[in-house]
Amino acid sequence: MILPTAAEEARFWALLENAWAGLGPEPNGVRRALAGRDVSADAFEEATELEEHLDRVLATLADECAGLSAEELIALDRVVERKLHEIDRADVHEVTEGSDDGFLYARGFIVAMGREFYEAVSRDPRVAIGDAEGEAMCYFFARVHADRFGDYPETGSGISRESGTNRGGWADLEVRSKA
Numbered sequence: 001m002i003l004p005t006a007a008e009e010a011r012f013w014a015l016l017e018n019a020w021a022g023l024g025p026e027p028n029g030v031r032r033a034l035a036g037r038d039v040s041a042d043a044f045e046e047a048t049e050l051e052e053h054l055d056r057v058l059a060t061l062a063d064e065c066a067g068l069s070a071e072e073l074i075a076l077d078r079v080v081e082r083k084l085h086e087i088d089r090a091d092v093h094e095v096t097e098g099s100d101d102g103f104l105y106a107r108g109f110i111v112a113m114g115r116e117f118y119e120a121v122s123r124d125p126r127v128a129i130g131d132a133e134g135e136a137m138c139y140f141f142a143r144v145h146a147d148r149f150g151d152y153p154e155t156g157s158g159i160s161r162e163s164g165t166n167r168g169g170w171a172d173l174e175v176r177s178k179a
Helices: 006-021 025-036 044-064 070-086 090-096 100-112 115-123 140-149 167-178
Strands: none
Touching (some): 025 115, 044 100, 044 140, 070 100, 100 115
């Protein structure tokens, strides 16, 4: 099992933040506000606004990755894979809801919003937003790799980004269903 290194994770978050920075202060202020908001307040409108910016962010991110090697892209894909897997949890799903694919895309949105939002949701799943989607983030680096090198990479992590595969994230639910 290959885990992302701290340096690879730091590089991923830095690349993503740099891509968001190009949009200016307004969308970035909305992202920061989402991470620190009162969880009782509805944030659907803000999430929708940020979803509209996501294509531009990912286009910028793709440009930033233009010179990366296959190994570097695989390492970044491994980071995304790990982040999606870590928040594949029943308590996060309870807030975001959705089918297996819908929950994957909701987790993609969480990752795409950056480290601050990701960590806020990880600490308190009530920060997550129902119906928010970031499908393109889920396989972003794998697709960039495939476009440049002709195949989807194997990350070697031994985990899946698909919904319901993080046994630790769903353990409480399994225990309750057996009772």
